Amino acid sequence: MSNNQKHFIITDYLLGGLLPLLAAMYPVVFTYATNAEILTLSSLWAILGLLLAVAVVVYLLWSLLLKKKPYTAALAAFLFMVLFLTYGSIYKLLTKADLFPVRHFNLLPLVILLGGYLGWFASKLSAEMSKKLWMVLVSLAGLLVVFNLVRIVPLELQKKAQASPISPVESVAATQDTTGKPDIYWLIFDEFSGFDVMRDYFHYPEIDDFVADLENLGFRVVENSHASSYLTLHQIATRLNYEQLPADLSEVAYYGYISNNKVMSELKARGYTTVVMDEARSATFAFQAKTAINADIQLDEYVKSTDTSSTMLFGSFGLLVARQTMLDPLTVYYNLDDEGIARHRDTVYFVADELGKLDLPKPKFVYSHLLLPHMPFMFTENGSYLESPYYHDWSHYLGQYKFTLKIILQAARTILKEADPQNPPIIILQSDHGARNLGTGDSGQGGLVDFPEEDRTSIMYAVYAPACPDMPLADGINPVNTFPLVFNCLFDTEIPLQ
């Protein structure tokens, strides 16, 4: 064989490999493109790398079996990869159809055998026909991959443009006269229903004991306050900019409003140190693509999970893709929950016990957003842990809500205990929206029966502000006024209320 011929064969083998590789890429880029607004690119590489490695191995095996027929081997590998990548969906479809017992141990060998036979049939094609088919398929797969990349790239550029450089603490304007300015804490508890919903829907009259506890601490409790939507990002963006934003913007648009918001700009200009603990971004089950808020200090890094028993190779995105493939049977052994849940648990306790003790330059504005009592429903009312099958079962919402009441009181007490009595802080306790009863469809787990639509927007709203005894906090007030009320009192601004 001449050098030229060798060169051509090597080129054919390299080209042939494109087809299984593109097949392996497609589900990853498609799933990523569909969820790009809430994911980060870093979640993509591990699962993409693994599927590409599988494609290479399959192609090499077929190349060994079908010697000197690179395009036929590519076709055989492609057919096997199609089965590999759709196995999880086939399994779910057959399980749902319920025509015969379907388990991984009986279905997997059947599908692998089918893949082998399809490759065998492909080997009967002539070299010319194989090459033609290869060209058609590689063009189609390439187009599909490129189409999804085109969907991804602009979003990634937009996310990158919104990412704010985090300023060091030293950059806080030291020239401002901050004497006598109180610390401000804004504590958001995600999915925390208003007290009226607790009384009327959940039949939990003991909520009034909690209200009394808050009042005894010096809080003013607002009743019947409703958010303008039940969308977390919309609500946070609206309140941080004291502007009623449309509720139908894209997630990425809200990221921008939240990252560079009016509230923190105003406070920074007045010499405040801005501090953020944002679980809506850092939690594994939240908006991972959310850009960091432009603040002096990000507290998420302070919370170090004590659970080091598992390592995160795939993350939730990788798992989502893996569950569509032949990796599905292995996913039950991949305990994604461990690390994300441990971190969430540690963040909850950090807010309860440590947030008020942080020794940071004063005055400071602390924004804490805890995904509690939001799913996963992992706490019982006494703080013991539920197992993962219950994480999305709404019958455990009330228990987690009761646990949240304890966390709120603990956090408030810690802040007040550590505060300067001569210059007490302002503490705002709120939820973004109420219980929404979401995510009860596909999982088949229990939802809240006859849950009223209007209860979804019912929120908690309580304010501790001894420096502002005349703050016009009326029942039913719109939470868009949260910061205008504070600023009008502290800085004599005259922001109109809505």
Place this chain on the structure above:
Amino acid sequence: MKKSLSKYLVPVLIAVATLAYFFISPIVQQKMALRASSLTVVSEPLPPVTQDARMYVDQIRLSNVKDEVYQMDGWGFLILDSKLAPTDYERTILLVSDTEVFAIPTTNVPRKDVQKTFEQLGLDLKDSGFAGVFPMNAIPRGDYVISLLFTLPDGTQARYNSKFELAKTFNSMQLVLKDNPK
């Protein structure tokens, strides 16, 4: 003809063997799961059904994802002149179909709400709740009436049928109220 038959014989045999494995292996797995579980097959005749009892099944829920183990939660008690409390006798969940009966051992669960609801009976029902676990794959396909078997300290037994059935299909399982369509 003979040549082409022998050429395809091996692939055909492999396909047939794989298909046979596909259909037979779940049956074998069911027998193995049953043997490995705390479920027992009841072969003796069942005791008579009593009306002096109450029971309810709250839910069946997945308690172990890897092994597909489910837990059945509910409450149940006997109404006896001797005022025996549920902790004084043994309660076993029975799954009764036309052809088979399975028994699931239970543990006691505190149920103050049941105590409050049946206050007028004058019984100690604080621990009238029960929970029993079983692997889904150990139970063959069929409709099973859910009953409680009460075994008193003197060995006498009574049975009470709930309003619920366990509908087990090839790949799933659900709790069904008997009067309701599945």
